[in-house]
Amino acid sequence: MDAIVVDNLTYKYPAGREILKNLDFRVRPGEIVAVIGLSGCGKSTLCLCLGGIIPHYLGGELTGQVWVNGKNTREYKVAQLALEVGLVFQDPDTQLFSATVEDEIAFAPENLCLPVEVVRERVNSVLEMLGISDLRQNSPSNLSGGQKHLVAMGAVLALDPAILVLDEVMAQQDSLGKKTIKDILVDLRRQGKTILIVEHDLESVSIADRVLVLEGGFLIRDGQAANILEEREFLIRQKLAYEV
Numbered sequence: 001m002d003a004i005v006v007d008n009l010t011y012k013y014p015a016g017r018e019i020l021k022n023l024d025f026r027v028r029p030g031e032i033v034a035v036i037g038l039s040g041c042g043k044s045t046l047c048l049c050l051g052g053i054i055p056h057y058l059g060g061e062l063t064g065q066v067w068v069n070g071k072n073t074r075e076y077k078v079a080q081l082a083l084e085v086g087l088v089f090q091d092p093d094t095q096l097f098s099a100t101v102e103d104e105i106a107f108a109p110e111n112l113c114l115p116v117e118v119v120r121e122r123v124n125s126v127l128e129m130l131g132i133s134d135l136r137q138n139s140p141s142n143l144s145g146g147q148k149h150l151v152a153m154g155a156v157l158a159l160d161p162a163i164l165v166l167d168e169v170m171a172q173q174d175s176l177g178k179k180t181i182k183d184i185l186v187d188l189r190r191q192g193k194t195i196l197i198v199e200h201d202l203e204s205v206s207i208a209d210r211v212l213v214l215e216g217g218f219l220i221r222d223g224q225a226a227n228i229l230e231e232r233e234f235l236i237r238q239k240l241a242y243e244v
């Protein structure tokens with residue numbers, strides 16, 4: 001079974017114009033897929049569709065189908081979909097609300113009523129994996145943008161979803177932070193996770209197996225990362241890379 005199936009997806013925000021147009025793609029389990037494209041082409045909107053935020057919370061007009069781990073996003077609540085898809089938003093402030101980093105990471109497994117020891121184990125292993133154990137007593141609101149993204153990743157990883165959808169989590173990292181996240185994602189792929197990343201910086205998507213290119217809401221390329229990232233002329237034409 002494919003981890004993600006997007007079947008003829010078209011989406012329009014309430015009172016807005018069409019943002020995603022007839023998107024069709026599938027992601028196999030254990031793949032890292034990068035979605036790239038200019039600002040406003042619909043990358044974040046696609047992420048919101050994969051997590052079910054669209055259409056459940058934002059409304060609008062969605063046609064076509066989105067399946068995550070065999071679940072049609074229309075038919076399951078966002079809380080149920082969160083067990084399949086860990087969605088980290090472009091703006092981490094929209095998903096951080098606890099008093100401390102460890103409370104933030106414990107929140108979802110506690111909500112599932114998992115045993116206290118299991119929650120503690122998950123919090124510790126996630127903090128360690130992300131290299132943020134020293135931040136556990138900090139307030140998320142006082143962290144840097146890059147650190148907030150790590151905490152938001154921790155909060156979704158604590159549910160152990162099969163699929164991760166990460167919207168520009170590397171954008172606010174320094175070069176060491178980018179490398180750390182790439183290493184973590186490669187490790188998660190090794191564990192069988194399916195990962196969809198949105199990033200602007202092509203260097204950040206170098207770990208991807210596949211690249212999808214969006215333009216004005218259309219999927220204009222879907223291919224092996226090694227091939228697409230080598231197509232300098234295409235990338236320059238799309239303004240996704242510059243001549244040096």
Ligand SMILES: Nc1ncnc2c1ncn2[C@@H]1O[C@H](COP(=O)(O)OP(=O)(O)OP(=O)(O)O)[C@@H](O)[C@H]1O
Pocket residue numbers: 013014016019037038039040041042043044045046058090
């Ligand atoms: N809640 C909303 N209501 C109406 N239009 C919206 C809403 N959110 C986003 N849009 C519009 O949808 C379009 C696509 O936005 P989206 O954030 O998906 O693009 P993006 O490719 O992620 O851009 P960026 O790279 O700058 O993050 C934009 O024109 C944006 O203004």
